Amino acid sequence: MILERPNFVRLEDFLDNDSHQRVLDFARNCREFEAAQVSRDETPTGKVEPSVWRAQLASVDEDILDIFNAKLRALLPHMRLEIGVPRFELGEIEVWLAAHKEGDFFSAHQDLTYDDLERRLTFTYYFEDPATRFDGGELRLYDHEISADDELSPVDTYQDVEPIDNSIAFFAPWAHHEVQPVRNRSEGEPGIRYSITGFFRDAEPTALAQLGLSPEQQNELAATYMPNFTPQGFELALLPASMYLRLREFVDQGIGSAGPEFEADEDIYLDGHPDFLALDPQLADDVIAELKPMHERWAGVPLEESAIYGVRVYRDGHRLLPHVDRIETHVISSVVHLMHDTDTPWHLRIVDVDGDSHDVALEEGEMVFYESARSVHSRPEPMVGRSYCSIFVHYRPVDWNMSWAMLVAQAEADGRDDLLPGGSVSTEP
Ligand SMILES: [Fe+2]
Ligand SMILES: [Fe+2]
16 A cells, blocks of 8 residues: 655746736626536536535636636646646646635545546636635645555545635646635625636547447447357356455445445436445455456456445435446456345346346345446336445456447448447337
């Protein structure tokens, strides 16, 4: 486990007086502010969640962007080096105007993706209206631990960056950070912590977003063209008892503190998003390592670890849309079911290699191996109960090199226009 302090760079007196005034006038006169939305699944259609982020956001006019654009582009190589962001091809610079007022804050989060576009570097320009002074509002950048498989988790120590008028701070979007609550000063107008916050985006959207495939097309492409490793595509198994006991103890102790999951990357949830209880990093490392041989025996090929997620805690009414997991990495997987408090069995529906659907109800301590990147899976019935806790373990064959573009190329060669970008999959059975 490595402990790391994320670098940040702050530049004071960033804009000349005239530009600073134009930005301030723009913010003062802005009538487009809307309550900030949290996009847990990283789609643009987020939700207002005042317990997570309380602020007002607005988009920024072209002439304000022009004030920043050339300066930001010029600074990028330098900031990239100082902060330790690998070289990338710069696409758009995404920019927002944010206003945090008395009591507003943003709880700890990362800035990684939005609308499937990769954010590579974050900046925040602070400016202040002399009539609306405030206290608080510091940017808090947490130190983090890096586990053997490169997972970052924040620790209790941090650095605070003061929101000094006319200063800009650059930091890495993967650094966990938050905005401390803003407080009015006793004298003067109520305080407003204004910022122009933005992200340098990679010119390459993620491969999948670029292709523009519908979810139905993704499922059909994967089911049709992904290599197949096992006779059925899924199989039930028992978790080793000692591991189950260790995981179960962790869940029983932690379930009360399960909270919203912010870094989910899948837009697959219906009627609510599961809560999350982060596995202890050592436990996570042990589980993915110890379960690997079982997955290799099942799949019949040597595997590499891709990811372990969880604990996800589904709640009453939750459903899961039919989907396949990430074909680049989540190839041979399992749902490891740890605990449920439900009134009726909650079925996982898996489509087998022949296209037939199977409804599987997992017992506590049971797991289901599945070829999660090709076996379309869902939970079509709403969960009835209070909690349903599982973890997700993902591997890929050694030297795996699969992409959506490769699947599309195969569909093209087969003349399957319905599976090409812009086509549509028939919903007839
Ligand atoms: Fe942020
Ligand atoms: Fe999945």
